[in-house]
Amino acid sequence: MKAVKTLGQFIIEKQADFPYAKGELSRLLRDIGIAAKIVNREVNKAGLADILGDAGTMNIQGEGQKKLDVYANEQFISALKCGGECCMVASEENDECIHIESEISKDAKYVVAIDPLDGSSNIDVNVGIGTIFSIYRRISAQGKADLNDVLQRGIEQVAAGYVIYGSSTMLVYTTGKGVNGFTLDPSIGEFCLSHPDLRIPDDGVIYSINEGYYSHFPDGVKKYIKYCQVEDTKTQRPYTSRYIGSMVADLHRNMIKGGIFIYPLTAAAPNGKLRLVYECNPMAFIIEQAGGMASNGYNRILELEVTELHQRTAIFIGSKNMVKKAEEMMTCFSPQLTKKNFEGEVCLQ
Numbered sequence: 001m002k003a004v005k006t007l008g009q010f011i012i013e014k015q016a017d018f019p020y021a022k023g024e025l026s027r028l029l030r031d032i033g034i035a036a037k038i039v040n041r042e043v044n045k046a047g048l049a050d051i052l053g054d055a056g057t058m059n060i061q062g063e064g065q066k067k068l069d070v071y072a073n074e075q076f077i078s079a080l081k082c083g084g085e086c087c088m089v090a091s092e093e094n095d096e097c098i099h100i101e102s103e104i105s106k107d108a109k110y111v112v113a114i115d116p117l118d119g120s121s122n123i124d125v126n127v128g129i130g131t132i133f134s135i136y137r138r139i140s141a142q143g144k145a146d147l148n149d150v151l152q153r154g155i156e157q158v159a160a161g162y163v164i165y166g167s168s169t170m171l172v173y174t175t176g177k178g179v180n181g182f183t184l185d186p187s188i189g190e191f192c193l194s195h196p197d198l199r200i201p202d203d204g205v206i207y208s209i210n211e212g213y214y215s216h217f218p219d220g221v222k223k224y225i226k227y228c229q230v231e232d233t234k235t236q237r238p239y240t241s242r243y244i245g246s247m248v249a250d251l252h253r254n255m256i257k258g259g260i261f262i263y264p265l266t267a268a269a270p271n272g273k274l275r276l277v278y279e280c281n282p283m284a285f286i287i288e289q290a291g292g293m294a295s296n297g298y299n300r301i302l303e304l305e306v307t308e309l310h311q312r313t314a315i316f317i318g319s320k321n322m323v324k325k326a327e328e329m330m331t332c333f334s335p336q337l338t339k340k341n342f343e344g345e346v347c348l349q
């Protein structure tokens, strides 16, 4: 019989990798795991629990919030407050950082950035959704943490992970020593190790991009899409197009099967849509740790300067050789695309 290893057991075992650590990061990961289970419980009975639909409020980015966005945000923040290992949270759903100044958190060393519910447009239709989190060590001196603690470049992340609420619920995370995946066993209420040492294939046959915006894409992206569609038996093209519209679900599939996920700058979103701090950096850390690559079309996502909490970026992420090919197309057909020169770009049809 195969022995079951729970997330809690795994975290404790892995603490040996950090001999000088005192267990704070382990407890922080445990707190996130607890909140994920609570959110999962609501997601699983969403149609019954008056938790579908709009909350009637907007976040700072002008996006209408769903009830589940608000619920998940509250649950993760509350778990981080109760856990005592986090001094500040940055969330997609809050304009400003939330300071945690309770007695138990006053010496906390970590800050957390979170997208509590990723794939909001899929909530009401029972399609895979997720949570994304990123953990940094605070860099400010004692006292109240400040914005700079969370505006660190992605390479400074201590840990990152995602939860996917799909046909099963999984928590996948890295602390910079590979990637491990845990499936929630509902019968015992525990995340159990199911995908040890996850690796993304170097090549893949799946490309994921919202092709409905094709006419708004930069020329480099259009050329790459055409490349994906051209018949070539040697490289197994044409590739398959798969787009769920939840970054977590699209990337999780590509992680397992191999593939690329792209959300470029578009004429309608000239800064990109996805957020660097709590969507792109954590996913880039995970994918790189699994052997993949993440770029904004020209540069490594993890090395981008972070100047704003809700900063957006273009992203090309997934199997190494696919991302390299897409970068090649960007460099050739849309060299150094920025918001400024993109607005005037004449797009190829």
Ligand SMILES: O=P(O)(O)OC[C@H]1O[C@](O)(COP(=O)(O)O)[C@@H](O)[C@@H]1O
Residues within 6 Å of the ligand: 063, 092, 115, 117, 118, 119, 120, 121, 210, 245, 246, 247, 248, 273
């Ligand atoms: O509908 P679009 O423009 O294709 O955007 C889909 C993308 O937006 C997101 O839903 C944004 O995330 P949120 O739901 O957290 O705002 C991604 O998960 C997804 O990849």
Ligand SMILES: [Mg+2]
Residues within 6 Å of the ligand: 115, 117, 118, 119, 247, 279
């Ligand atoms: Mg999101």
Ligand SMILES: [Mg+2]
Residues within 6 Å of the ligand: 069, 092, 115, 116, 117, 118, 119, 120
């Ligand atoms: Mg979200």
